[in-house]
Amino acid sequence: MDKERLPRWGWLLIGLFLAAMVANLLNLFVLGPTVLPVAYRSITVITIMSPVLIYVGVWYDEERQSYWANSRAKIAGDVLFVVTGAALGSAITLVAIVGFGLPTFLTDILAMGVGFLLSWGLFWWRNQGLYADELDR
Template sequence: MDKETLPRWGWLLVGLFVAAMTANLFNLLVLGQAGFPDEYQVITVITAMAPVLIYVGVWYDEERQQYWEQSQAHIVGDVVFLFSGAAIGSAIAIVAVADFGLRQFLQDILAMVTGFMLAWGLFWWRNPTLYRSETDQ
């Protein structure tokens, strides 16, 4: 994939679209058939989108290319942390606000914010030097 083909926001948009479509297909074919409630299916969408939000920036930014020099085990561990953080964070948010009578859209937004923030926080916790500027070092 050539970075120059699309601007950063284009890669982000394509990645988020593919992640959302894949998660919704999973929801339809697996979770829907298993009887998983519709209001909780947003968790899979958030979990699929979280790595896209983080890794497009890491892949696209020249100052973050040293990340890819780490071991494969470290990168796989980061992805596991991202998936876990997004799933746990969004699930906690949905369960916490489920009985407040909020609209589904607002519940989904709160779940997205919580899931993405926990996923990014775990990623940052494992890679704190990745986001330091040149003046901080």
């Protein structure tokens, strides 16, 4: 994939669209009919979108290319932390606010915010050196 073919936001848009499609298919055919109530289906969307939000930036930015020199086990562990953080953050938020009678759109936005922040926080915690240059500014 040629990074220069599209700007960063283009790659992000394509990745988020594909992640949303995969998550909705998972909800429709696997989780929806079996165990997951409708109010909690956004957890899968948030969970699958979170690696896209983090890793498009790491892949696209030249100053972050050193990340890819890490072992596959480290990268897999980071992805696991990102996905787990997004799932836990969004699930805890939804459990806490789903009974308040807020509009579905608002509950989904709040769950996304908390899920993405927790997943990025866990990624940053495991890779503090990757963002050290931004802390020095």
